[in-house]
Amino acid sequence: MHTFNSNYIQIEKAIKYIDENFKKHPSIDEVAKNIGMSKYHFIRVFKEYVGVTPMQFLHSVTLNYAKEHIKESKSILESSLDIGLSSSSRLHELFVNLIGVTPKEWREKGRDVLITYGFGETPFGEALIGFTDKGICYLGFIDNNKNEIFNRFKELWENANLCFDEKAANEYLENIFIKNKKYSLFVKGTNLQINVWRALLNLPNGIVATYQDIANFLDKPKATRAVASAIGRNHIGYLIPCHRVIAKSGAMSGYRWGIERKKILIAYESLNKEK
Template sequence: MSGSLYSQASADFKRVEEAIRFIEENFKLQPSLEQMARTVHLSKYHFDRLFKRWAGISPIQFMRFMTLQYTKERLSTSRSLMESAMNAGLSGTGRLHDLFVTFEGVTPGEFKRQGDGLRITYGFCDTPFGECLLATTERGICYLGFVGAEGRSTALRELADTWPGSERVEHLASVRLIVEQIFRSDNAKIPEPINLQVKGTNFQINVWKALLTIPEGCVVSYQDIGAQIGHPKAVRAVGNAVAMNPIGYLIPCHRVIASTGKINQYRWGSARKRAMIGREAAVTAIERLNQLG
């Protein structure tokens, strides 16, 4: 997908996000297509077309992926898939579409230096989930966050807080190439592996590694993650580690929900989390239909 198409997808997402917020607030009323369209000041025909362009399915179909019944069913199925993956010896690395993600934590000495002497290249780019800030070092991606209503300054501050001693240089061209690789929809060619460089406690890093094993289209609970890393009762600590994830989307913290099936708050907005879960569910459903067809 080219940069111009990402710009279109990002523009579409702004309206999709508004509609999802409306669905969140009025879910029990099961809003109609016309009611959803009215919230973003479009006719139901234009809204339906825009939504299908962004998600690949209709808003009504998408809303089904947000029901408690659906998320509870996915929790049960996903838990079985994760157990199978662990039994097969998969840990520490994961697969996202055709992306192979490798994971590297900083050394204790580097952790203590808080990025002092580290050169970071960053840039703002459009994605299907709105504008993002992506930052890299010579060893890999060290930050990926999304720009919310607060604007770019908040995202830059989060990057600075994560690597306070670093030298940060904006270079859009190099960052854009990586963003295109991450969000590409063309699976004809498997891209080069993407390496992540993260800074966290041993517990946080173990949680983030566990997140990488969650397959696309699946959701798991905080308890599931705790059990996977050998701390089944540390639900609150797991939740805190998930919330501190510095590399959104690639380390898929959006795939962790409450054991009740409820989709909780997200560092970059609950509507964006629902959008990611729903879009991945749609992609999985479409692939399944294509395989059957």
């Protein structure tokens, strides 16, 4: 999957350049030149990776797009209250179950858990994945912070027995990102955090919501800050789609694994949801 990672890095560079120069309305030529590619090579690589042109991609990360889809997400979340988290609801397509454990429960039982982990490549950059016999328990994206992400992973599952297996990790990542296999998720958090993460699974591909939407969905309209904190503590990136939650203004700020990656994930999903 090395080509995925190299393409992601090029796309990330392009988005950083656009973010820094958007007021000047840079052309595709300028963006391509800045990342060291010809215009046509850039367009070809970009389209091969994302499935759309750079211009279509840029349109999908505008505030106007986000504001339009916030309204859509509100109705989906409202309707899902009646449906619940049953198989008939439009849960995230990649898994069938979420198992939660509180910090207290983990302190009592965590020493018996074996977590296999490893590093591998995904279409959205290098990642660290950890999994148990109950399901995936960690997925964090890596830029130039490999040690930081690993230490975060170790701190979260401090009582577990960790087993490094890069081959198994890469097989997991390929099954998730290439073969779209379904997996259970195993998370550790407070009851509120776990409920917030369950709510995020009700957001389908291509849909974004606000922090207030999630708080309302949980019948805690005054707990927006607590909800935002819970979203920020999500330790299974992409699979629990915290990248789909944005500010009420439509701004796509704040993402544990980088704002450029958040924009890429939202745009990728929105432009491919009908394909």
